Amino acid sequence: MSELMTGQSFADLGLPVAVLNQIESMGFTAPTPIQQQSIPALLNGKNVLGEAQTGTGKTAAFGLPGLTLIDAKLRQTQMLVVAPTRELAIQVAEALAEFGRQTRGLEVATVYGGAAFGPQIKALRTGAQIIVGTPGRLLDMLNKGVLKLDALRMAVLDEADEMLNMGFIDDIETIMGAVPSTSQRALFSATMPSAIRRLAKTFLVNSAGDEPVNIKIAPKAATKSTIRQRAWQVRGLTKMAALTRLLETLEYQRVLIFVRTRSDTMELTELLQKSGFKASPLSGDLNQTQREQTVNQLRSGHIEILVATDVVARGLDVPEITHVINYDLPGDNESYVHRIGRTGRAGRSGEAILFYRPREKHLLRQYERLTNSTIEFFEVPNAEQLSAHRQQILQDSIVAKVSSGGLEQMAQIVANMQEQTGLSAEQIAVALLAEQQAARPLVVPADPPPRKFADRPERGERGDRGRQEKRPGRDRRDANIDFDTYQIQVGREHGARPQDIVGAIANEADIDSKFIGQIQLFDNHSLVELPKDMPTGVLRILQRARVRQQQMGMELSDKTIAARPRKPRGERSGPKGFAGKPRQGQGRGGERRGGERRGRNFQ
Template sequence: MSEVMTGQSFADLALPAVVLKQLEKMSFTQPTPIQLQAIPALLDGKNVLGEAQTGTGKTAAFGLPGLAAIDTKERSTQMLVVAPTRELAIQVAEAVTEFAQQMRGLEVATVYGGSAFGPQIKALRGGAQVVVGTPGRLLDLLKKGVLNLSSLRLAVLDEADEMLNMGFIEDIETIMAAVPNTAQRALFSATMPPAIRKLAKTFLVNDAGEQPLNIQIAAIEKAKATIRQRAWLVRGLNKMQALTRLLETLEYQRVLIFVRTRSDTMDVTEQLQASGFKASPLSGDLNQAQREQTVAQLRSGRIEILVATDVVARGLDVPEITHVVNYDLPGDSESYVHRIGRTGRAGRSGEAILFYRNKEKHLLRTYERLTNGTIEFFEVPNAKELSAHRQQKLQQQLVDTVAGGEFAELNAIIAKMQADTGLSAEQIAAALLAQQNSQRPLIVADDPAPRKFEERADRRGKRDARDGRDSRDGREKRNSRDRRDANVEFDTYKIKVGREHGARPQDIVGAIANEGDIDSRFIGQIQLFDGHSLVELPKGMPTNVLRVLQRARVRQQQMDMELASGEQITRRPRPPAGERPAFKGAPRRPERSPRGAAQGERRSRRPQ
């Protein structure tokens, strides 16, 4: 939610008591300017045209009055929100779900491309009253007759200008044409280009010719001049390796790490805790009391690192946060400004760190423009630098210990050890260092050389924002450069995911490409069995990548990838050149966010 408040209360806006109770539980007391204008208008049955950036609190502006209009006893789609990217769709759905926690019987369905139709169709047929989705998948579901809008009460277009920029305008027109005339409409956009104004004129004017309420909220500069922004290109190391190295070498007081989904908060936290960091998740799975307790522990220092999503970090004000890490880039630019505003509080200095991929580099310019700042590029400490850091840190600890301690009894023990064993003091010290080294190596193994397929993928350069994806049906086109590289030799790996888990080849490709940062051209044939599957990957896969893939999940089932012992993929007759698919079934790669969200930042599983 925006930090700019109006001085008025949500209780003044005639919202239902059940909604107000939840807002109080979430510590939402004062509406932002756009909420103050949009909520009463929508409650009064008016259509709304809002010109406001994401950080101004638009989700609550349409979500709260939308929930007020829903009859939870009626199992049909009553509120529809169209968002440009899966990331924003997930964020909106999570926010609406949280607003509706006190509303028994209310269900929210999130639908987007790149994920299986089955669970999404099941949610719609189950009677979800709120549907949040991306244009391509919504259009698919409309064509299949699964998405029924006959009972719709409110249709919302969020980030309309972004959908225009991504080529979704025809999809939006088709979707809005299916909205019944009796339904309210709301359109929100950061800018109002002619095409969006035309869309508003077509769909926001009601049957009586009444014009929509036009709300304009000026952009508010929220970036702090004291926040240093730095960016690291994800390459060589995976993101978790880079994160642990940064946390080990940075001088920080408290750190807030932003990830995309609730499940990601748990995954990242578990890995940080396993590496010895005092980390905790902050997700929508926690109730208000648990959240307050977690934030209190952060302030007190019992935990030093918080892993959170955009939704639950809304309004978080902890002056001790010195660093914000964008482990996953946000689904929209304004959320980035909101994120980095969690540090540099109360006039203090802070640092914002971004993990980005080549395909996302253009977003950095947008962030610089929004924050009126400069983003510096940096490299994560390499193995040699990390070794030097650990050795220097241990050396300083030993010096401090010697300066502040009495060692008469310990010196006597050392003397006795020397007499009993014949070892020198240097040998005893070296043995103690060896024990220390076994727990946390003082000489870190050399970093793996950049993978050949990674270098090739980087050289492919910038793509069209939609990455060759047909926005009309959500499908991606595979051309000759996307096909399996004929010069790569493959090993066969076995994964513990198969047909009985509902896995499809594209699910496996998505998990391997996303988690291992492997271009799909370097994923060979895939063969499904009931309880497992076989997949071809390039020979000489780095150990650190294989470790990541062992933990990766397909259909919520851990892959446990390992080299196949004697089992090989059964070859089909090879079709003529030019007709040959990239791998069995020619699955498409997972849908990528047209706004450039990184391939490695999406999950093959459906967010919980």
Template sequence: MSEVMTGQSFADLGLPAVVLKQLEKMNFTQPTPIQLQAIPALMEGKNVLGEAQTGTGKTAAFGLPGLSMLDANERSTQLLVVAPTRELAMQVAEAINEFANQIRGLEVTTVYGGAAFGPQIKALRGGAQVVVGTPGRLLDLLKKGVLNLSALRFAVLDEADEMLNMGFIDDIETIMKAVPKTAQRALFSATMPPVIRKLAKTFLVNEAGEQPLNIQIAAQTKAQATIRQRAWLVRGLSKMQALTRLLETLEYQRVLIFVRTRSDTMDVTEQLQASGFKASPLSGDLNQSQREQTVAQLRSGRIEILVATDVVARGLDVPEITHVVNYDLPGDSESYVHRIGRTGRAGRSGEAILFYRGKEKHLLRTYERLTNGTIENFEVPNAKELSAHRQQKLQQQIVDTVAGGNFTVLSEIIAKMQEETGLNSDQIAAALLAQQNLQRPLIVSEDPPPRKFEERSRDKRDARGDSRDGREKRSPRGRDANIEFDTYRIQVGREHGARPQDIVGAIANEGDIDSRFIGQIQLFDAHSLVELPKGMPVAVVRVLQRARVRQQQMGLELAPTEQITRRPRPPGGERPAFKGAQRRNDRPGRSQGERRSRRPQ
């Protein structure tokens, strides 16, 4: 939430006592400008068009009055929030869930592509009163007749311009047409291009013909940041590989790593611990006593790395934190400022590191404006550099050990080994190094060529080509024709109810692979074939082997050559647009022969 306060309290805005009680518990006392204007208007039943930058507190601006409208005893969808990405949907749902902590019987569910339908359908049929979802999955659930909006009281479009950029405008219009005319509506957007204004004019005018209240909030600029900020473009390596390499080569005292969800804190921590780092999660699952104990262990050095979400790290003040790593970028730019403020405290120097994808590059400029700082691009150590670092570190350890030790007894053991085995001292030293190499390789395998995973942004469309909702929104040129692919077989097919967009979503989300680097997908009854870039890291392959589509484990493996068939490609070597080809196959009223006769567009 923004730190720009207004001098008024939430108690002045007409919110019910049960909501105010939770805000007090969360130490939220004064509303931000967008909240100060939007909450009273929404509480009065008006529709709202909010133009405000990310990070101005929009979630509370619509979430608090939205909760005030609901009847927790009624088991039906009453509040609908449409968000552009899975990550933002999860963050909005988590915030609303926390705001609703004191409301008994209220359930919040999140629906998004790339995940199994089953649990989402179960939550909807169970009567979750608040539904937060991405356009593609919401549209799918509407078509299936599972998402029932007949009792809806409030509909919100969040980050509308981002949904426009991602190509969801048609889906949004379809969803909004399903919203009852009696429901209240709000649209929030950082910018107001003509298409968004047209959308607002169409869907925000109420039954009486009254125009929505238009709220415009200017972006706030923060004071100059003295913290060094560096950014790495996710490519070639997975984020976890990059993180472990950085932690191994950085000179740090304490590190705070930010992720999006509670489950992410556990996953990242477990992988760091398996790599030998002294890491611990800091999540909302910990009670106050456990949280204080974890922070005390960080201060004492028993823990060197904390993996946390924004909510639980709020107010964390540990001067020893020298580095903050944005493993996942925050949902709003204001949170970024709060995050990096956890380092460089008490007059010490600090460093903030960001992992970002090509389509998130524009956020770096926003962060620079808010901090009045500069974000430097950098590359994580490559295999050769990591090998040199490990060898140099081991060499220094040996030098230090020799300088401070008495090796009389050990020298006698070595002499005896030489006498009994005929080995010389060089051979014994090499064998001992080989044992060390088994624990942590001194010569790291070469990285895959960056080109195979490189995020290209020659134009705005390419930079926006990936939809983390699992639904393709790109032209045939959204994928680089020079990418080399291997064909993999997965144990999921038509009989499991799988669709290509389900496979795209699972691979993109679980493997951290931009969907532009997922090639042709061919569905069969019991399996599917999917093209993925050559040289994928072993760790990514293992993750995808365990990943699930429609509750079925993928079991990813290279496809036997005899199973690989190629679809015809249009002139120029470009691959056909995936979504267009799939939608043609899904259209009713066409025979299989007619479908085959059509050339992919």
């Protein structure tokens, strides 16, 4: 929720007691403008068209009234939320689960691409009342007959303009066409392009012919002038290795690390504790008493590092937090503002650090505009710098110890050692240093070289809200990348599409879309271009990865893919604003969002 609060309270909006008690326990006291207007309208059975920027609290605007419609005893889908990306879907689902924590029997399930069908199908069949998903996977579930909307009471399109920019409009129309006419509907979007307005006109008019309540919240930038923002591009090192180096070299008082899911809080905390850091998790798995105990331990210094998810960290007020680290970027800009707002409190300065992958770089521009500040780029300490830091720390410790005096007994022990062993004081000191570095090396092994394809300059970065900037050589064969052709054991007979293949490769091997070349589909296999000299470990991962439940079995091929001639600009078809969206049956690709592919000009 946003920090732009009104004078009204949630109790004034007519929410049920269980929901009010829960949001109060989470530290929320007053609704934001979008919540103040949307919640009463939805509680009164109206459909809502909301135009509001990220950072205004839209999740609670539809989530809280949606929870009032749920019958937890009925094991059927009663609320459906469609989100553009896997990250946003996970975040919205966790927020709804947290809001409904005191509703006994409530189940929330997430459905998104790039993950196995089995667990998601099981969640739908066991009767989760709230489903949050991305358009492509939701459409798959509808076509399989697994997602049943007969008992649906509310359908929500979240970040509708983002789904439009990503090419999901056809899928959205199909999904919304399956929503019963009796269901309430809500559409939230930061902007209202003509295609979204047409969608709203088609699907938000209720069965009685009533127009939706149109709510428009003027954008307002959040200024975080006391917070320095820095970003590191994930390459060469793993995120965990980079994190431990930062924590070892930063001068911090308390650190708050944000990850995406509850399980991530546990896993990352365990790794940090093994590395010697005083860390603890903060997630929805903890009850209110446990959370309060954890926060008190952070304030007292018994814990120095807290690993948390977005939902539970909202409202966290610990002035001693000097650093916020975005280990995983949030699913929306609203959450980013809340995250970095946990530092720089009570007039103090703070620092926010982001770990981002090349495909996420466009988000940094949005963060800069939203916070009215600049994000600096930096590199984590390399092996040589880390070694120098550790040696300096040890040296300073030794100097301080000598200066403090009282070492006469130790000096006598060294003298006895010299006399008994014939070793010099220097040899004894060297041996002690060697033993000292057994647990934490004073000379860190050299860093592995980054992947060749991850070091190439980024061309034509994606602009705001999915806009593709012009760039030369749009045909990937014209790019300054040497490709090999690989064969995978997935083809048309398995229902595979180019975007499915791209999504699987990008997700599993963490390869940015610009390093995936052309794809050619055959009946029982496909060819795909990937950069030359693929690391063995990456290839091994892709051999096991699955597309449409079929293992890729990727292997190098001696075949080549002929480049398709591109039509002159005047001959291309497709609605304006979709950058040449291909017709049905053609491969579509572009920027990967949440493991699903929709977009532009991918062959």
